[in-house]
Every structure is written in C-alpha cells, then in structure tokens.
Amino acid sequence: MNQHPKLAIIGFGTMGQAICAGLVEASGYPAQQIQAADCHPAHAKVRAEALGIGLSKDAEAAVKAAEVVLLCVKPKDLKDLLAGLTAAGALDHKPLVVSIAAGTTLAFLDAHTPEGTPLVRAMPNTPCSIRKGMTVLAPGKGVSEAQLATARALFEPLGRVMDLDEKHMDAVTGLSASGPAFVFVILESLAEGGVQCGLPRAVAVELAAQMTLGAASMVLETGRHPAALKDEVTTPAGCTIAGLLALEDGRIRSVVARGIERATQVAAGLG
Numbered sequence: 717m718n719q720h721p722k723l724a725i726i727g728f729g730t731m732g733q734a735i736c737a738g739l740v741e742a743s744g745y746p747a748q749q750i751q752a753a754d755c756h757p758a759h760a761k762v763r764a765e766a767l768g769i770g771l772s773k774d775a776e777a778a779v780k781a782a783e784v785v786l787l788c789v790k791p792k793d794l795k796d797l798l799a800g801l802t803a804a805g806a807l808d809h810k811p812l813v814v815s816i817a818a819g820t821t822l823a824f825l826d827a828h829t830p831e832g833t834p835l836v837r838a839m840p841n842t843p844c845s846i847r848k849g850m851t852v853l854a855p856g857k858g859v860s861e862a863q864l865a866t867a868r869a870l871f872e873p874l875g876r877v878m879d880l881d882e883k884h885m886d887a888v889t890g891l892s893a894s895g896p897a898f899v900f901v902i903l904e905s906l907a908e909g910g911v912q913c914g915l916p917r918a919v920a921v922e923l924a925a926q927m928t929l930g931a932a933s934m935v936l937e938t939g940r941h942p943a944a945l946k947d948e949v950t951t952p953a954g955c956t957i958a959g960l961l962a963l964e965d966g967r968i969r970s971v972v973a974r975g976i977e978r979a980t981q982v983a984a985g986l987g
C-alpha cells in the first residue's frame with residue numbers, strides 16, 4: 717500500500733475532524749486522498765472545504781473507493797452503519813477497517829463485517845488534531861504486520877502510538893481518550909487559583925497550561941517517576957508542601973483516579 721492510501725473517514729464529527737485536521741494540516745496527507753461521510757455534511761462543510769477534502773452523505777461510495785476506512789461514528793451507530801455497508805457490498809474489496817469507537821470490541825466488528833475483513837481497533841484523543849495525540853492500537857485476528865503498519869502510519873504523524881492487547885482498551889479510553897477533558901478541568905481549576913490570588917485570567921491560563929506542558933514533558937523526556945520530580949519541587953518548610961497538603965485534604969489522588977476508573981467502566985458498556 718502506498719504511503720498515503722485512499723482514506724474514507726466515516727463520521728465527520730469531533731474526532732473525524734480532529735484526525736483529518738492532524739493528517740492534512742500537520743502531516744501533509746494529500747487532501748485529495750481523503751473522502752469523508754457524515755449524516756449531516758452541511759454541519760462540517762466549512763471545515764471540509766478548508767481542509768480540501770471531499771465530504772458527502774454517501775458512506776457507501778466513500779468506503780467502496782477506499783483502501784483504508786476509519787470509522788468515527790458513535791458506538792451506538794456502528795451496528796447499523798456496518799450492516800448498511802455490508803449489504804451494499806461496500807466492504808467486499810476488503811479495505812483495512814480501523815474503528816475508534818469506545819467500548820466496541822474487535823469481536824463485535826468482526827461479527828458485523830464480511831468474513832476476512834482486516835480490522836484494527838484504535839483509541840486516539842483530541843490532541844491528535846495538533847500532532848500531540850496519544851493513540852493505542854489493537855489489531856484483529858489475521859491482520860498482517862503490513863496492515864498494522866498501515867494503521868500505525870495513519871496515527872504516527874498525529875503524536876505517539878502504542879500497541880496494546882485489546883483487553884486494555886477500556887482503561888486506555890478512560891485514561892488517554894477521556895483524559896484531555898479531565899486535564900482541561902484541572903487546568904481551569906489551576907487558573908482559577910491564580911485568579912483568586914490576583915492574576916489576570918489570561919495570564920493565569922497561560923501559566924497553568926505552560927506549567928502543565930513542562931511538567932508532563934519532564935515525565936516523558938526524563939523517564940523519572942512523577943513522585944521523584946514532585947519531591948524536587950517541594951522545598952522543606954516551603955510553600956509547595958503547604959499546597960500539596962491542602963490538595964491531599966481534598967483527596968486529590970483518589971478523586972482523579974476514581975474519575976479514570978468510572979470513565980473506564982462506562983467505556984466498557986458503550987459498545
């Protein structure tokens with residue numbers, strides 16, 4: 717398969733657009749190689765035109781012409797979508813099908829596509845739109861190394877990519893796919909703290925975001941444990957320990973961890 721296979725993006729909502737923007741704007745995927753389909757093409761017409769990709773209501777035509785099909789509809793819509801595509805023979809040429817639907821297993825996808833359809837389950841996140849994403853891939857049975865490499869090549873320009881066994885996918889969803897929402901709330905809270913202490917709102921948001929970026933980059937770039945890095949910030953009898961103890965009074969660790977646990981539980985039931 718060539719470097720930029722003909723790609724159908726089915727479901728051009730938040731994630732379909734985020735991945736498409738990452739591919740076209742940030743990684744140079746040729747727009748003419750991408751055809752998107754959505755129930756409401758009018759909603760995303762401006763975005764599709766800005767990206768230079770085709771967008772219509774016709775999922776069958778997009779899939780028939782594609783070498784790779786990226787399914788970006790909500791989990792509840794997948795069954796009918798796949799039934800329609802299968803009945804129309806749109807998957808008969810056996811394109812590589814990559815689904816990003818939360819909670820939707822490879823077994824489900826296999827049961828609702830023609831026999832022998834190569835399947836990959838992927839879990840990306842919205843930072844893929846600016847090439848700072850995290851995507852986890854789990855290949856279906858019978859997917860060749862070359863097909864998995866094709867799926868990986870789709871997401872690698874959008875950030876980090878990791879292969880994991882499918883059994884981890886719900887936890888991945890709760891942590892790295894839902895996670896940006898949790899971090900945005902934490903960032904908002906950090907900024908509110910700055911505002912409470914007199915910083916202008918815009919300054920507080922910038923400080924909170926750059927600090928979070930720096931702290932996350934230290935974990936990724938040094939490979940050191942977050943606790944060791946936290947200890948270095950915490951001067952004895954200084955201000956940081958006072959702030960940490962106030963956060964512990966609010967049970968910050970269990971509140972955040974339970975949020976991931978809850979999102980994981982719900983993700984598991986979405987398919």
Ligand SMILES: NC(=O)C1=CN([C@@H]2O[C@H](COP(=O)(O)OP(=O)(O)OC[C@H]3O[C@@H](n4cnc5c(N)ncnc54)[C@H](OP(=O)(O)O)[C@@H]3O)[C@@H](O)[C@H]2O)C=CC1
Nearest residue numbers: 727729730731753754755788789790791793797817818893
């Ligand atoms: N948002 C996120 O951060 C992440 C989402 N995901 C997964 O990505 C998928 C999409 O999520 P998200 O982008 O947030 O959802 P959106 O609702 O924003 O996008 C889905 C789009 O698909 C359309 N659609 C529904 N059925 C069809 C169909 N048969 N053919 C073509 N288009 C159709 C929807 O129309 P309508 O609105 O009318 O239903 C909607 O425009 C979900 O499965 C989700 O689990 C994975 C990782 C992160």
Ligand SMILES: O=C(O)[C@@H]1CCC=N1
Nearest residue numbers: 818889893894895986
């Ligand atoms: O909230 C959701 O269901 C989707 C899946 C992970 C992120 N957003």
